[in-house]
Amino acid sequence: LLRVLDLSWVKFEGGKLPSSIGGLIHLRYLSLYGAVVSHLPSTMRNLKLLLYLNLSVNNEEPIHVPNVLKEMIQLRYLCLPYKMDDKTKLELGDLVNLEYLSGFSTQHSSVTDLLRMTKLRYLTVSLSERCNFETLSSSLRELRNLETLNFLLTPETYKVDYMGEFVLDHFIHLKQLGLAVRMSKIPDQHQLPPHLAHIYLFYCGMEEDPMPILEKLLHLKSVQLRYKAFVGSRMVCSKGGFPQLCALRISEESELEEWIVEEGS
Structure with a gap:
């Protein structure tokens, strides 16, 4: 009655996870973190008792994920592959017990699937070019228990400027926010979560100085500006400003020429 199976970093012959995995119907924990896998069998639909599933595999080519995760309604933790092939379409709307969801892609799943995941405390969303931001925002509004929220770009979406799209003030429990998306200006402080403690900004290409807005976030403890987050x-x-800030990290490849820190900041 195997309940825990950790296959992290395993190299599978031919990149195929054996279909016999579907026979382990008592599994509660399955990790393929860093495993060399290019094919997942549809027999995984039998793993209906899983609470933890990590599919963050080590794949250079996009992997096909069969639409079987919808059967795993007990899941609390789900980490999806970063690269999934174009044929992957996942119905995740019934996974209402999820507390941690990483790798949710607006290309491979419907944003309305998030509506019922009201127990989520951690969410990472990968934005596709076709993403309807209005629909995404209304789905996210239901996730009132979120503590960590990350938005990631894909190469296709890097050309899209998301300035003004992020209105996140209704996330009263959100402590950590990561924005790895293109936006020429950071959202106004009134659009950001009121109790935000940590913010990570990557690849944003911000032309305007974000400090006049960030320094007004009274609970902010750490700020990271990495990989061309700020290009001014x-x-x-x-x-x-920054009454509680403990840590500030700025990329070494920053184009910063002048940095003024007034006394009392």
């Missing part, structure tokens, strides 16, 4: 040359931290 001048940054100012005002007196009285």
